[in-house]
Amino acid sequence: MRITAGTVADGIREQLFTVGDIPGVLWTPAAGSGPRPLVLIGHGGGQHKKGWEVVSRAFPYVTACGFAVAAIDAPGTGDRPEHPEIRRLVALIDERKAAGEPFGPALPALYETVAAELIPNWQTTLDALQKLDSVGDSQPVGYYGLSAAGESGIRLVAAEPRITAAVLGLMACDWLLDTAARITIPVEYLLQWDDEGNPRDSVMKLFDALGSAEKTLHANPGGHFRIPPFEIDSSIRFFARHLGGAGVPSSS
Template sequence: MRITAETVADGIREQLFAVSDIPGVLWTPADSSGPRPLVLIGHGGGQHKRGWEVVSRAFPYVTACGFAVAAIDAPGTGDRPEHPEIRRLVALIDEQEAAGEPFGPALTALYETVAAQLIPDWQATLDALQKLDSVGDSQPVGYYGLSAAGESGIRLVAAEPRITAAVLGLVACDWLLDAAARITIPVEYLLQWDDEGNPRDSVMRLFDALGSAEKTLHANRGGHFRIPPFEIDSSIRFFARHLGHAGVPSSL
């Protein structure tokens, strides 16, 4: 891991880093040292590691719980080079949407293309982060990801045993049912009742498929981008309960 830039503001240290060719960012408390629980945050489609939906979660996790929080750019986004196949598939999906046509296999191909690179990228990043004194390899790890980051997040959580709690949702993909069944850790799952692209019945079918003994479905009125702000507070309580605060064991 190479630290490429570092700033401190409002009690939070922000470090931009690169793991091989994977660009990322790590936030930690500015006035603390030593290992602490880590939360990985995925970003939505077409967004990036320092987008609003990432920062709005990361900063409260650092200040309220003392967590370390990390995000990376998905293939073809942020500081990563353009990905020709992803660009082609996104253009095709946009054309189908404009014509009122179903996405068909293009959407599945897009997710498969992203996941084929993103899941190993997350695992390599986690390897590197756990070697840092500010994170360590003895602390629990959580994952937060909605929408496109929920799709890849289900794949990641199913494949990565170091992740012990996850907030997921805003995704309804039948091809994820088998991966969801392999997830056994605590999950908080978000559903927007009027989500234009994710029918509630399909979202609930995916939630039902989760193999977790502890799983909670949070359903709120509104469209895909109308998640109530209080869901951030709920995720703080969820991660504090399952990961503990810095220096304080979790309740598990």
């Protein structure tokens, strides 16, 4: 791991890093030292490691619970080079969407192409993070990812035994039912009731397939991007229960 930049503001230390050709960011409390629980946050399709949906979760996890939080750019996004196959599949999906046609095999092919690189990238990054004094390899690890990051998150959580709790959801993908069945850790699962791109029946089918003995479905009205702010507080409490930490939000 190579730290490329660092800043401190509002009690949070931000460090940009690379692990080989994987660009990422680590947030930790500015005060204090020693190992602490780690939460990995995936970003949505076409977004990047410092997008709003990442930062809005990462900062409260650091300040409310004292966690370390990390995010990386998925292939073809952020500070990573353009990925020709991902670009081709996205263009094909956009064409079919504009024409009102089903996406067909292009959508699972897109996710498979991203995951083939992203899952090993996450595992390599986790290896490097756990060597840092501010994280360590003795503390529990969580994962947060919705939408495209929920799709890759199901794959990652099923493959990576170091992850012990996860917030997932906003994803309907029948091709992951068998993978979801291999997940046995606690899961908090989000569903937007009026999500035009992810029919509720399909999202609940994936939730039902999860092999976890402890899993909770949070369903809220509204479209894909209308997750209520209080769900951030809920995820803080969820990770505090399973990873340790204060986890008592100042607002609801």
